Amino acid sequence: MKFTQIKLALCAGLAAASLMTQPTLAAEYPHKTVKLITHSSPGGGTDVFLRELVKHLSPIMGVTFAVENVRGGAGAKAVAHLANSPADGSIFYGTTPSYINTSLLSKPEKTYEDLDPVVNLFQDPQIVFVRADSPYKTLKDVIEDAKKRPNQVRVGVSTPGSLDRQVMEQLKAETSAEMTIITHDGGGDVMLSVLNGTANVGIGEIAELRGQIDAGKIRLITSYTNQRLKQFPDVPTAKEQGINLVVRKFRGIAGPKGLPKNVVAAWESGIQKVLEAPDFKAWYEKDALVPDYMSQEEYKKFTAEFAEGQKAFFQKYGITTD
Amino acid sequence: MEGLSYAWHAVSSMPVLAAACGGVLWGILGGALPGVSPSIAMALLLPFTYSLPPLVAVVLLASVYVGAEYGGSIPAILIRTPGTNSAAATTIDGYAMHLQGRGGEALGLSLVGGTIGGLFGLILLTTLTESLANLALLFTPPAYFAMGILGISVIASLSEGALLKGLIAGVLGMMIATVGTDPISGVSRFTFGDPNLLEGIHFILIMLGIFALSELMVQAGESRWREGAVSEAGKATLKLPSLKTLWRLRRAQGIGCALGAVEGAIPGAGGSVAAFLSYNEARRWSKEPEKFGHGSEEGVIAPETANNVVSATALVPTLSFGIPGSNSTAILLGGFLIHGLQPGPLLFTSNPEIVYGLFGGLFTANLLMFLLGMVILGPCIWLVKRPKPYLMAAIFGLVVSGVYSIDHSLFDLWIVLAAGIVGYVMRVLGFPHLPLILGLVLGYMIESNYRRALLMTNGDHIVFLQDNVSLGLLTCAALVIGVSAVREIRRWRKPLVIALPQAQ
Numbered sequence: 036m037k038f039t040q041i042k043l044a045l046c047a048g049l050a051a052a053s054l055m056t057q058p059t060l061a062a063e064y065p066h067k068t069v070k071l072i073t074h075s076s077p078g079g080g081t082d083v084f085l086r087e088l089v090k091h092l093s094p095i096m097g098v099t100f101a102v103e104n105v106r107g108g109a110g111a112k113a114v115a116h117l118a119n120s121p122a123d124g125s126i127f128y129g130t131t132p133s134y135i136n137t138s139l140l141s142k143p144e145k146t147y148e149d150l151d152p153v154v155n156l157f158q159d160p161q162i163v164f165v166r167a168d169s170p171y172k173t174l175k176d177v178i179e180d181a182k183k184r185p186n187q188v189r190v191g192v193s194t195p196g197s198l199d200r201q202v203m204e205q206l207k208a209e210t211s212a213e214m215t216i217i218t219h220d221g222g223g224d225v226m227l228s229v230l231n232g233t234a235n236v237g238i239g240e241i242a243e244l245r246g247q248i249d250a251g252k253i254r255l256i257t258s259y260t261n262q263r264l265k266q267f268p269d270v271p272t273a274k275e276q277g278i279n280l281v282v283r284k285f286r287g288i289a290g291p292k293g294l295p296k297n298v299v300a301a302w303e304s305g306i307q308k309v310l311e312a313p314d315f316k317a318w319y320e321k322d323a324l325v326p327d328y329m330s331q332e333e334y335k336k337f338t339a340e341f342a343e344g345q346k347a348f349f350q351k352y353g354i355t356t357d
Numbered sequence: 358m359e360g361l362s363y364a365w366h367a368v369s370s371m372p373v374l375a376a377a378c379g380g381v382l383w384g385i386l387g388g389a390l391p392g393v394s395p396s397i398a399m400a401l402l403l404p405f406t407y408s409l410p411p412l413v414a415v416v417l418l419a420s421v422y423v424g425a426e427y428g429g430s431i432p433a434i435l436i437r438t439p440g441t442n443s444a445a446a447t448t449i450d451g452y453a454m455h456l457q458g459r460g461g462e463a464l465g466l467s468l469v470g471g472t473i474g475g476l477f478g479l480i481l482l483t484t485l486t487e488s489l490a491n492l493a494l495l496f497t498p499p500a501y502f503a504m505g506i507l508g509i510s511v512i513a514s515l516s517e518g519a520l521l522k523g524l525i526a527g528v529l530g531m532m533i534a535t536v537g538t539d540p541i542s543g544v545s546r547f548t549f550g551d552p553n554l555l556e557g558i559h560f561i562l563i564m565l566g567i568f569a570l571s572e573l574m575v576q577a578g579e580s581r582w583r584e585g586a587v588s589e590a591g592k593a594t595l596k597l598p599s600l601k602t603l604w605r606l607r608r609a610q611g612i613g614c615a616l617g618a619v620e621g622a623i624p625g626a627g628g629s630v631a632a633f634l635s636y637n638e639a640r641r642w643s644k645e646p647e648k649f650g651h652g653s654e655e656g657v658i659a660p661e662t663a664n665n666v667v668s669a670t671a672l673v674p675t676l677s678f679g680i681p682g683s684n685s686t687a688i689l690l691g692g693f694l695i696h697g698l699q700p701g702p703l704l705f706t707s708n709p710e711i712v713y714g715l716f717g718g719l720f721t722a723n724l725l726m727f728l729l730g731m732v733i734l735g736p737c738i739w740l741v742k743r744p745k746p747y748l749m750a751a752i753f754g755l756v757v758s759g760v761y762s763i764d765h766s767l768f769d770l771w772i773v774l775a776a777g778i779v780g781y782v783m784r785v786l787g788f789p790h791l792p793l794i795l796g797l798v799l800g801y802m803i804e805s806n807y808r809r810a811l812l813m814t815n816g817d818h819i820v821f822l823q824d825n826v827s828l829g830l831l832t833c834a835a836l837v838i839g840v841s842a843v844r845e846i847r848r849w850r851k852p853l854v855i856a857l858p859q860a861q
Contacts, residue, residue: 076684077400078691086407086695104400107764111552140538140545141552186815195543217812218541220625220805223680227624230678231494233813242694246679246701354543 064301068099070126071288072117074110074134080242084286085129088156091315096305110134111143118145122291124298127153130287135342136196139349151294152338154306155287155329157319160264161199163238163257164248166229174257175276177236178212185213191225191234192218199238201348202259202282209278229253241266241323266323283341285327287334299331360483363710364717367412373714376409376417377722382729384424389432389440389737391565392759395425395628395668396684403688403695411696412711416718418692419672422685423722426628426668427471427730430661434463435741436752438569443628443664445564445794446636450649450656452572457652461738465597466654467661468730470610474662475723477614478621478669483716486705489622489670490677496623498809499821503830505803508630510834511637512792513841514646520845523792526783530796531803533558540805541812553768560629562760562769563797566776567783567790569756573749574781595734602654609639609655610662617666624674624682628667629798632660641837669719676700676712 071089075081082104089100105113110133120126128134128150138146165171171180181188192200195218207214217234219225222243229237230252237253241264247253255270259282263272273280288302309315310326319326329337349355367373380402387398399421406414429441434451447467454463481489496504509527516523536547537557548554603610613635620631639659640649649656672689674682679700681687693700698708705712741748760773783790810827814820821827 076396076688077403078688078695083691083694107766108552109555111555112764112766137552137555141548141555142550143552189813195539195541200543215812215815217809218543219809220540223624223674223678227493227674227678227680228497231497233497233809243679245699246703249699250702252702352542355545 064096064098066125071100071102071129072105072113073129074113076106077104081129081131087318091312092305092309095308110137115145117291118149120291122293127288127290130289132198132284135345139345140355150289151292152334153288153290153302153331155285155334156306157286157324158327159240159284160323160325161238161259161282162255164253164255165236167252167254171256173276174273178210181212181214186215188214189234190214190216191228191237192216193222193225198282198284202280205280264323303330360713363713367714367717368721372413373416373718376413377420377718378725380417380420381424381722381725384421385428385733388425388428390759391438391440391756392763394441395422396688398425399685399688406692411698412714414692415715418689419719420722423475423668424726426664427726430467431737434460437572439564442560443632446632446660447657448568450653453652461594461596463657464595464734466658469598470658470662471665472723472727474665475669478666479719481618482669482672486673486677489673493623493674495826497824498806499824500826501802501806502810503827505799507830507834508634508799509795510837513838515791516789522788526788527792527796530793531800534797534800541808562772563776565756566773567780570777571780571784573753606655606658608642609659612638613659613662614666617663618670621667621670622673624680627683628664631663631667633795635659635663677702
C-alpha cells in the first residue's frame with residue numbers, strides 16, 4: 036500500500052517535472068533564432084501584428100524571433116526572398132491576402148505557390164459602418180434603400196483589389212441592388228468619406244475604426260463574420276440577415292516549400308498555445324481579431340480555395356485578363 | 358491651462374528632452390541623405406522605440422519628422438539634390454542662389470523659415486486641432502480634384518514664353534504618375550507584368566534623377582572641372598537672414614504658413630504638394646516674379662516654411678481621426694498603436710499627458726532644430742567646397758547608395774538613371790523641369806479624385822460646381838489661366854508694336 040503510494044507520488048513528480056521541462060523540450064526546435072519576414076513597412080498592420088505575436092510566442096516555442104521588413108514589389112520581393120531561402124525552419128513569412136493577390140496581379144518569378152502555408156491564426160472581421168446620424172440600422176436597410184433609389188447609395192471601400200471591395204461587389208451582384216461602389220487609397224480614407232458624406236456606407240476593420248466608434252461618430256451595422264463579434268454583441272452578421280457572405284481575411288504563417296515535419300508540428304502546437312495565452316488574447320480581442328486556427332493541411336486547402344476565388348473575382352471585374 | 362502643465366512637465370523631463378534632441382539630429386541627417394525620406398528615417402528608429410515609455414517614443418518619432426523636413430533642404434540647396442520629396446521645390450531657387458555664391462544665405466533662409474513654420478504649425482496644432490480636423494472633412498473628392506487643378510494651373514505662369522514645352526513636360530509628369538495600379542478599378546497599367554511597377558514609381562526617384570543626375574551630367578560637360586578648380590560657390594558661409602530681410606519676405610512666409618496648414622490638415626496632400634503650391638503662390642503674389650528660378654529668396658523661404666508647417670499640422674488627422682495623412686505620419690501612428698494608444702477624438706481626454714507632452718516635445722524639437730541646424734551647416738558647407746571632381750563623384754555615390762538603401766532594389770537605380778537622362782535631354786532642349794515634377798506630384802491626386810467624384814454622381818460633371826470648396830478652387834484656377842493667357846498674348850503683341858515705328 037505504502038509502496039504504491041510512493042510509486043504514485045513518484046509518477047506524479049515525474050509528470051510534473053516533465054511538464055516543467057516542456058519549454059526545454061520545445062527548445063529542441065532546430066534553430067535558436069527564427070526570422071519572420073513581412074512585406075509591410077515598420078509600423079504597418081502586419082508588422083505590428085508580428086512583433087506582438089513574437090513577444091508571446093517566443094517563450095512558448097523557446098525560440099528568439101527577429102521580424103524583418105522586406106518591402107517592395109507589393110510583396111513580391113518578400114515572397115521571392117522566402118522561396119529562395121532554405122526550408123529548414125529558420126525563416127517564415129507573415130501572410131495576408133495581399134501575397135496571393137500580388138502573385139495573381141503581376142507575374143513575379145516566385146508566387147504564393149512557391150511557398151508552403153504553415154498555420155493560420157486569425158481572420159480580420161470586416162464591418163459595415165455608417166455615420167452616427169444615418170437612418171440605416173442594418174445591411175438590409177441599405178439594400179432596400181438602394182433598390183428604391185438605384186445608383187444613389189454610395190458605398191466606400193478601400194483599395195480596388197481588396198477583400199472589402201470584393202464582398203461589396205458580391206453583395207451588389209447577389210441582391211441586384213444598384214449601389215455605387217467608390218474605391219479609396221486605404222481604410223482611413225473610407226472613414227473620412229463616410230464622415231463627410233462622400234459615401235453613405237463604409238466597410239472597414241475595428242482597429243482602424245476604434246477611435247471613431249469610441250467617440251460615437253460612427254455606428255456599426257453589420258459584420259461579415261460567421262458569428263457576432265464578442266466585443267459588439269448588438270451588431271448582426273450578414274448571415275443573420277439572409278445574406279450569405281463571409282469575408283475571410285486571414286493572417287497566418289507560410290514558409291519555403293518542403294519544411295520538415297517536426298518544424299511544422301512545432302508551429303502547430305506553438306500557435307495553438309499562443310492563441311490561448313491570456314496576454315496575447317487581451318491584445319487581439321481589443322481589435323476584435325477572430326482566432327481561426329488552421330493546421331497546415333487545412334491551411335493549404337484554404338489557401339488554394341482562396342486563390343481560386345480571387346482569380347475569379349479579378350477576372351470578373353477586369354482587374355486581370357488571364 | 359492643464360495642457361500647458363502637461364507640456365511643461367514633459368519638456369522638463371530628461372528622457373523627453375533627449376528624445377527631442379536625438380530625434381531632430383537623426384532627422385536632419387536622414388533628411389539630408391538623398392533617398393532617406395522622413396518616413397524611412399522614422400521607420401529605422403521605430404523598432405528602438407518599442408521598449409521606450411510611450412511619450413518618449415512618440416516625441417522621438419515626431420522630432421525625426423521635424424528634423425527631416427528641414428534636413429532635405431541642405432542638399433537641395435548645396436548640390437541640387439532634394440534630400441526629401443518636399444525639398445524638391447527648394448532646389449530651384451536654392452541651388453540658383455548657391456551658384457551665385459549665396460548658398461549660405463539660402464541655407465539661413467531655409468533654417469529660419471523652417472523654424473518659423475514649425476512653430477507656427479505647432480501653435481495651430483495646439484489651439485485649433487478641432488477646426489483643422491473639420492477642414493479635413495470639407496475636402497471631398499471634387500475638392501481634392503480642384504486643388505490639384507489649381508496646383509497644375511501654375512504651369513501656365515511658370516513656363517511663360519515656353520508654354521508649349523511647359524505643357525509637354527507637365528503631361529510627361531502626369532503620364533509617369535499613371536504607372537502602377539489603377540486607383541479606382543485596380544487594373545495594372547503600364548507595368549508590363551513587372552511587380553516592381555505595381556505600386557507605381559516613387560516621386561523621389563524621378564526627382565533625384567531629374568535634378569541631381571542631370572546637374573551632374575551638365576557639370577561633367579563643362580571643360581573647367583578637369584582643372585581641379587574649387588566650385589564657384591566657394592565663398593559660401595552660413596548667413597542668417599536679418600529681421601529686415603524676414604520682414605521683406607513676410608508675404609512668402611505667410612503663403613507658406615497658410616498653405617502648409619491646409620495641406621497638412623487634409624490627408625493625402627502632404628509636404629511636397631504644400632511646398633510646390635507655396636512656391637507657386639509665392640511667385641504669383643511676388644513683387645519680383647522674374648527673379649524666381651534665378652535665386653529668389655522668396656522661392657526658398659516659401660516652400661521651406663510650408664513643409665515645416667506640414668510636419669506639425671499633419672498630426673491633426675493622425676491625432677483626431679487616427680488616419681495617417683502621409684507615409685511619415687503612418688509610422689508615427691504605428692508608434693502610437695504599438696504602445697496601446699488609440700489616436701482618435703478621445704485621445705485628448707483619455708491621454709492628455711501624451712498629447713500635450715507631444716506638443717511640448719515638438720516645441721523643444723523646433724528650437725533644437727534651429728541650434729543643431731546652425732552647427733551642422735558649417736561642415737556641410739565645408740564639404741561642398743571640396744574640389745569639383747571629388748565632389749561630383751561623392752554626390753553620384755551618395756545618390757546611388759541612398760536610392761539603393763531604400764528597398765535594396767537595382768530596379769530603382771535604373772529608374773533614377775533613366776530619369777537623369779530624361780532630365781538632361783530636357784535641359785539641352787530647353788524644357789522646364791518644374792512642370793514635370795508638378796504633373797508627377799499632382800497627377801495621381803487629380804486623376805483618382807476626378808474619377809471618384811464622377812462615381813458619386815454617376816458621371817455628371819455638375820458635382821465640381823456643386824461642391825463649394827471645389828467651385829472656389831476651380832474659379833481661382835480659371836483666373837490664373839486667364840491672366841497668364843492675357844499676358845502671353847500681350848507679350849506676343851508687344852514686339853510688333855515696337856517694331857512698327859522702327860520700320861517706318
